[in-house]
Amino acid sequence: MSPERVGVLIDTLAGDDDRLWPVDSWPPLRFDRPLGVGADGGHGPVRYFVESYEPGKSVRFRFTAPRGFDGFHEFTLRARETGEIELEHLMVLRLRHPAWFTYPLLWRPMHDALIEDGLDRAERELTGTVRTPARWSPYVRLLRNLISGNRFFRFRKNKVPPMSATAIR
Known part of the structure; x- marks a missing residue:
């Protein structure tokens, strides 16, 4: 697979044709202007x-909220020695109050589920299928149900991925 084909996924982030962010089941990624x-x-x-931002290669986001998040997260294209192309997500955080408490209980499990859904979306976009679809843990399902009425989250129809490991979301 060409690096250009994978890099396009990064370039569509937050756009009308976003092909990486899992907008079908998570709050959409939006910016005040194009990426x-x-x-x-x-x-x-x-x-x-x-x-x-390096078009087709990487994008880094610096956190400004929630309170207590000091750090960034990024998507980067990596070429492996085998010739394979890897889409990597990295998050580096230094937690301050109150995030030292809220991050492990709320933010980390939700973040991890969202990113896994996004990487599944990338795999589906590039290959037409997902070899091993991610599944939300019972805890993530509980969190989503508890906060689904919160106007900040706005889950899309509060969709839940199928339990079948062979099903495509």
Whole structure:
């Protein structure tokens, strides 16, 4: 698979034709302008700005909310020695109060489920299928149900991925 084909997924983030962000079951990623350095926005209650962007290669988002998040997350294209192309997500955080408490209980499980859904979406976009679809844990399902009425989250129809490991979402 060509790096250009994978890099396009990064470039569509937050656009009308977003092919990476799992908009079918999570709050959409939106910015105040097209993806580029300085664009400000986020998804649900999570806010950040685009700190760096190399079209077709990487994008880094610097957190501004929730309170206590000091760090960034990014998507980067990596070429492996085998010739394979890897889409990597990295998050680096230094937690401060109150995030030292809320992150492990709320933010981390929700973040991990969202990113796994996004990587499944990327795999489906590039290959037409998902070899091993991610499944939300019972805890993530509980959290989604508890906060589904919160206006910041706005889950799309509160969709739940199928329990079958062979089903495609």
